[in-house]
Amino acid sequence: MTAQRVKTQNPQALTAQGRLDALMAGCPVHSLRSKLKQSGLRPTRQRMALGLLLFSKGDRHLTAEKLFEEAQELRVPVSLATVYNGLHVFTQAGLLREVAVDGSKVYYDTNVSNHHHFIIQGSNTLIDIPALDIDRGIIPEPPEGMEIAGIDVVIRLRAKS
Amino acid sequence: MTAQRVKTQNPQALTAQGRLDALMAGCPVHSLRSKLKQSGLRPTRQRMALGLLLFSKGDRHLTAEKLFEEAQELRVPVSLATVYNGLHVFTQAGLLREVAVDGSKVYYDTNVSNHHHFIIQGSNTLIDIPALDIDRGIIPEPPEGMEIAGIDVVIRLRAKS
DNA sequence: TTACGTGCAAATAATTTGCAGTCCC
DNA sequence: GGGACTGCAAATTATTTGCACGTAA
Numbered sequence: 001m002t003a004q005r006v007k008t009q010n011p012q013a014l015t016a017q018g019r020l021d022a023l024m025a026g027c028p029v030h031s032l033r034s035k036l037k038q039s040g041l042r043p044t045r046q047r048m049a050l051g052l053l054l055f056s057k058g059d060r061h062l063t064a065e066k067l068f069e070e071a072q073e074l075r076v077p078v079s080l081a082t083v084y085n086g087l088h089v090f091t092q093a094g095l096l097r098e099v100a101v102d103g104s105k106v107y108y109d110t111n112v113s114n115h116h117h118f119i120i121q122g123s124n125t126l127i128d129i130p131a132l133d134i135d136r137g138i139i140p141e142p143p144e145g146m147e148i149a150g151i152d153v154v155i156r157l158r159a160k161s
Numbered sequence: 162m163t164a165q166r167v168k169t170q171n172p173q174a175l176t177a178q179g180r181l182d183a184l185m186a187g188c189p190v191h192s193l194r195s196k197l198k199q200s201g202l203r204p205t206r207q208r209m210a211l212g213l214l215l216f217s218k219g220d221r222h223l224t225a226e227k228l229f230e231e232a233q234e235l236r237v238p239v240s241l242a243t244v245y246n247g248l249h250v251f252t253q254a255g256l257l258r259e260v261a262v263d264g265s266k267v268y269y270d271t272n273v274s275n276h277h278h279f280i281i282q283g284s285n286t287l288i289d290i291p292a293l294d295i296d297r298g299i300i301p302e303p304p305e306g307m308e309i310a311g312i313d314v315v316i317r318l319r320a321k322s
Numbered sequence: 323t324t325a326c327g328t329g330c331a332a333a334t335a336a337t338t339t340g341c342a343g344t345c346c347c
Numbered sequence: 348g349g350g351a352c353t354g355c356a357a358a359t360t361a362t363t364t365g366c367a368c369g370t371a372a
Contacts, residue, residue, distance in 0.1 A: 081353075082353055084337065085353080100313050103265075104264070106336085116315070119317055119318065139316070148317070154280055157282060205371070
């Protein structure tokens with residue numbers, strides 16, 4: 001192995017892979033590849049394609065069907081079953097968050113930070129709401145011409161570890 | 162402050178009308194009947210039976226399938242399609258509230274006042290949370306041995322009338 | 323009477339699964 | 348090479364719909 005072993009606060013910068021990652025930090029392809037590897041997921045052709053569709057356009061709210069359509073439009077060969085599979089493993093890895101909107105389809109949010117949502121009845125559009133507002137009991141103003149039809153708060157519980 | 166009880170007999174020994182009567186005994190049958198009429202809904206045999214199952218046991222959280230099972234256990238003749246139909250018209254009439262829990266099934270809450278929910282991961286159990294707490298930015302303590310896995314806030318919007 | 327409701331079975335919609343074949347490490 | 352991943356099609360689950368028949372007003 002290499003002889004240069006200097007301790008710093010960023011050990012990753014000292015390995016060959018780390019230097020490579022740093023160089024490629026601006027490249028969405030390579031940053032996605034290492035994100036997947038860090039999560040123990042093989043960066044397969046299909047997962048890379050889905051990951052790029054999901055994560056290289058800012059925060060997005062997508063259904064499985066919608067993501068599948070986007071892949072098809074771009075002539076990326078991926079099956080619907082693999083889209084579902086990919087969304088599940090991405091979610092498990094903490095790269096996506098499922099949003100409970102209604103009883104029909106599941107939405108995936110590429111913004112995994114703490115925040116909430118408006119949903120416009122009829123059109124199935126999600127709009128982010130910063131968490132702080134609601135956590136302080138402040139209900140934000142609806143967009144122009146819209147009014148609040150209802151508020152759903154669901155706190156999911158699990159057995160303490 | 163317990164409600165007047167009617168002596169229960171073997172439900173199978175009764176006629177359909179008799180079982181319906183047993184179900185109605187001690188229950189606000191007429192208030193349900195007028196509630197339905199006020200909403201422009203015909204108080205049919207099936208809707209009365211479903212309404213009594215829903216509204217005569219305090220606040221409940223039910224799925225269509227669960228309500229159907231309860232009707233079957235009490236030998237109340239009603240089809241699954243009619244259960245779905247009934248839940249929809251009751252919801253439109255403001256007698257029920259749909260709760261967005263996850264992407265699979267729809268829950269119906271007989272408590273239509275402003276409040277929120279815990280859901281216990283794994284078991285599909287809903288627990289009411291008074292609205293005031295959350296509307297003031299106070300997240301209530303989870304039950305013993307449970308911890309918060311996540312919070313979903315969805316504000317549903319509609320076009321201003 | 324007659325429009326609204328109901329029951330049945332078939333149709334949808336979203337998602338999952340079984341398994342043979344493929345690809346990454 | 349071997350286990351992880353993918354694709355296809357069939358299976359499942361939750362819900363809706365079409366239509367003939369029933370029933371409350």
